[in-house]
Amino acid sequence: MASHKTSARHRTKLAQLNAFYQMTAAGLGGSTHQNKPDQQSPSGGPPSDIDIEDNYIPAEQEDKSLSEEDDDQGIDLGQFGYRPDESDSESDGRLDIEDWSWSGEQTLGEDFEPNEQDIPTTGSTSRPQRTRRVPTSSPWYPFPSLDHLIGSLILGQLHSIMPPDLYNHLQVILTLRHVNLPHWDTLRRMRSRMRSMLKIEPSENQLVLLNKTFTLNVQSIVGNELANPIVAQHLEFYPHDPCGRDVFALYQSQKWREELGPNSRVQMVPSEGKHFYIYEPVGLKDPRAPIVVPICFYKYQNTLFSKCIKPKGGLRANAPAGSRQFDLHLSSMIPWFHPDLIEIPVDQFQKTYSELTTYYGDSYVELCGNRFIACGSGLQRVDIPIPNPWRVCAGGKIIRHVPVTLYADDTSGNKSKRWNKHAGPLEIGEPIIDEINKVSQEGYVAYDALLEEEVLMVVVPLCFLADSPMAAEVTNTPNPGSSNNPCQTSLVYHGFQNPAIGLKLKPAPIGAWISSQTDTVKEQERKLQLYGLRDRISLELAEHKRDNLEDRLWIIQIEDQTPHRKKNPWLKLLSFDGTKDTPMEVLHVILLGPVKYLWCDFMGRITPTQLPQLEARWRAFNTDGLNIPQIQPRYMIAHWKSFVGKEFWVVLQAAPFVMFPFMDTDMKLIWSALCALGSYVFQTCIKDMDTYIRELKNHIQHFEFHLVKMSGRWANKPKIHMIIHLEESILRFGPASLFATEKFESFNGIVRENSIHSNRLSPGRDIAIAFCDAKIMRLLMSGARLYDHETKRYFKSSPQVTNLFRNNPLIQKSMGYQQERMTSFSKYPCQHGHRGPQPSTADIPEVLRQHYPNREIMMISALNLNEKNTIRPGSFVLVSILQAAS
Structure with missing residues (x-):
């Protein structure tokens, strides 16, 4: 002192x-x-x-x-x-x-x-x-x-x-x-x-490559979203089956609905005060209906359904005489389209496993030995316990199934700052993956704002969103820009008689590590090319082992104590397939791929004498109805080499009207095919999935045909090949806009801002603290019911705090919340704006007056067709007139 x-x-x-x-x-x-x-x-x-x-x-x-x-x-x-x-x-x-x-x-x-x-x-x-x-x-x-x-x-x-x-x-x-x-x-x-x-605090982690990171607790992040009444009302906890119609949301994704394993899918549904679990016998309300076993739950037209199967019973071998014991048999792998599955509404369920009895009054479950007998691979017997282990884990609580999307990106502009140390997605993902695996296998108690009670929350990864190099690093495949086979999705058919067999993600990771420890550098590189592997963790550890004695002892200690840390941690993420769950991302693969390549090629052909005419065409282009801001012609000409995604989005929509007069026939065919492809790729709602996929595939083939026909050099671009896999990603997850990374790019600015305002000693800690503070402020202002770890009870903010946020649009906007977009139920079309002088009624057509003689007709300044499109005077509208059949 x-x-x-x-x-x-x-x-x-x-x-x-x-x-x-x-x-x-x-x-x-x-x-x-x-x-x-x-x-x-x-x-x-x-x-x-x-x-x-x-x-x-x-x-x-x-x-x-x-x-x-x-x-x-x-x-x-x-x-x-x-x-x-x-x-x-x-x-x-x-x-x-x-x-x-x-x-x-x-x-x-x-x-x-x-x-x-x-x-x-x-x-x-x-x-x-x-x-x-x-x-x-x-x-x-x-x-x-x-x-x-x-x-x-x-x-x-x-x-x-x-x-x-x-x-x-x-x-x-x-x-x-x-x-x-x-x-x-x-x-x-x-x-x-x-x-x-x-207890919303960043935790410090010492990574395998001796980097320090600070992470937020996954359980706390997702659990508090359930406690937030503003967020919880928009969450879906059951997958939907749209039957290929009107696909627009991730809760309609095929992976969540059809492809999760028995321990990772939705485990239970509440109905009439009872909890029904999968892989438990259920009695139906119809007394003539047999006992069924739910295999999976889903929603169809906002009604809960279950796909059930009838178990096959048989007398138990070596059972005591007169015991009436029997065995119930199921298949260990029952896919979504199994022919024996029966679709039953959940509201038809009546009795849980413990309420089922035989004709003689004996417990149905006890007579079958509290288990199902399933035939696994190679006819190996597998016992499925009754009750479902998740019932015991839940302890009477409702289970909330919450799939999450993962995202990673390198923050632009931060690598040049000397006070920043950057860790790759493999290192950063290590503590997060451990937490996700724990929550997906054990669950986490959280408070549900809709039910106003505690629930057991289960988190599963849905997909990993990133650009191509980042996805390649996570999937242990080479960087697409410097490899002969730049795709983590394609199967390798070479050397196989059956083309349906291919090499998957993990061909020989152990062999690659052994090679790095015993072989020469040249021999190791040859084997890496043979295996098709590029595990950054293993490679960096191998390089450190050649440095000095201290590093070699450190790596030997890792091998002895934590051998799992010497390889890519993403390989142990449950319910995650790197070849399928890294969808083709349209920002980097389309806008920063073919659109960028062809735009630069086009501008390279423009002569200086043509630039004024091109600028005039940009100036005359009308952006009404395109949901883009007013175009700056001088900027489009002067900075065409420095465009980002939003500029390429404008180029893709304006190309037929601005650029076609400067193109030859071949270039017009290429750009016409690209613009048609873009109109399909960026759809936010798919009306008919089968028709959409068929037409999308035709547009992709049409575009690549004209592109390669123009010049063979385009075939060397990895992104030209990756477009082929777009249809697979859309089939698995829905419209491409759902797994686009534009909405996550804003985090780059957040990371830079908080890094600049840190004390430079530990920017990672300061960034994590900033996210914690923002999350707490968001929860308190929203009226979330939070758990006080000091008093061991739940609480929420006072009404004055929540009303300050709820009744003040400016504060909502400052915190990134736009209430009018979440609570607006206005029907379209509707009038745009209500203030200012109205147009004169003198120009109302006489035909319209005669058609509606008893109506008061007024002119308006603008009309909203939907949330994004507005018609103003001077706009052109294409109207389709349906003629009645004669």
């Missing part, structure tokens, strides 16, 4: 506070607003000759809502966060026990009104005993006051972050108007205690 008081930083801060105190005292001395008596200041305002001493700790004022009384509160220096014993580091994240305390039914701190004897006078050498506890009856619970909530909002979330210096500057300015916001350090400590209370 003594050394800190003599430090230069302490004396500089003390001088600044004294100067500000003297200035404001002089400026407010003649004010008619008087300080409150409990602030221990004279009635005429603070005298101008008072200095702040080293041992003085100003008492913080009582926190109240912003009201007219705030003008009478005066200036509270305690709100500036002045702490004589505070560390010099402003981002060490340590807690001050004397500032906050936790007990009993109170949780996050609130400033109780201090007693007069606890408020020190000027020159006092004793530290006041302050307790901050927020009772559940507090109007701004769990925030100490409205000022703390406003300060948290001012600090911003993710995209818009206010640095500490700017916040403190704003705080000083607002103090002149008697608005006393908490100091930035106070808010930082408050956020830290919120993270501790909710």
